Amino acid sequence: MKEFKYLSPTSVEEAIDFHGQHSETARYIGGGTDVIVKLKDGWMEPDFLISLKKIQEMSELHKNNATGELSIGAMVTHATLEKSLMIQNEYPIIYDAVSNIGSLQVRNVGTIGGNLINAVPSADGAIPLIALDGMALLHGPDGERSAEVKDLFIAPYKTILKPGEILKKITIQPQAPHTGSAYIKFGRRAAMELPLIGIGVLLSLDDDLQTCTKARICLGVAGPIPIRAFDAEKLLAGKKINEEILIEAGKIAADESKVRDSVRGKAWHRKEMIRVQVKRMGLKCLEIIKDKN
Ligand SMILES: Cc1cc2nc3c(=O)[nH]c(=O)nc-3n(C[C@H](O)[C@H](O)[C@H](O)COP(=O)(O)OP(=O)(O)OC[C@H]3O[C@@H](n4cnc5c(N)ncnc54)[C@H](O)[C@@H]3O)c2cc1C
Secondary structure, eight states, rough: OOOOOOOSSSSSSHHHHHHTTTTTGEEEEESSSTHHHHHTTTTTOOOOOEEEEOOOGGGGGGEEETTOOOOTTOBBBHHHHHHHHHHHHHHHHHHHHHHHHHHHHHHHHHHHHHHHOOOTTTTTHHHOOOHOOEEEEEETTTTEEEEEESSEETTTTESSSOOOOOOEEEEOOOOSSSSEEEEEEESSSSOOOSSSSEEEEEEEEEEEESSSSEEEEESSSSSSSEEHHHHHHHTTTBBBHHHHHHHHHHHHHHHHOOOOOOOOHHHHHHHHHHHHHHHHHHHHHHHHHHHHH
């Protein structure tokens, strides 16, 4: 492994400043679970690694009681999210996704920000944040800007981040009263496995607990970047929700996916999993909503 200098700024501004001084040869590092692999394999050869670990505000997870906004610092680890009772109770789709990432060791150091910015199609953390209409707050040499999490991704390993930009946090607005959400990572093994396909569904129902007011169907490993199945969502919005319509939504989502054959699985199998699991996750959402009422 090539030698590098390790810098530990304590503020976002300081980190951006360090990056500006060494822009061509500097890389940010969060928990390092992706970066270290790349360093060892020689895919990344920076002269400077800028750690984001000591930036306190980036490790904060909190919900604003007045506005109901959830704020997840980019350096919050998967384990912190997994252990949070608030996440378990109020954002089951996040819990479902992060509690199945890698192993305990990976979840203890891997961060939600690193998961998004690494930008692989199989990023488990991306699907719930897209389903929850998450917003990403970015800070770079030109100041702050925000983007929907769904718009962060351009291609595998490529995001909209400009040189020197840092993902500071993700915010999520309060969900409608009758909302349920669920994620399933479908793989060949139970642990230490990237998903063959990842499926997240979020449904909000009207006060009658029958009519869908909002639907999100988000798919990982179903294309070069995490995607939303917009046609399937459109089918559900405004309709009475039952098993039949969820079966139809599953078929449409499978058709609009851009799955392909890979070393880990065949396209036809991935499509089949989308078809079946969209329905199952939809039914799980309905159960969650009914349990709360
Ligand atoms: C054994 C193993 C198993 C794994 N299993 C899974 C799995 O099941 N599911 C899954 O989704 N992933 C998995 N991963 C991948 C990885 O653990 C996750 O993507 C993790 O969340 C990455 O976070 P990190 O903090 O370690 O990122 P890092 O390695 O620190 O960084 C990743 C990339 O993001 C950039 N970066 C990090 N933070 C920021 C920021 N705040 N702003 C700007 N740029 C930033 C870095 O420069 C780098 O390019 C696995 C990895 C390993 C090694």
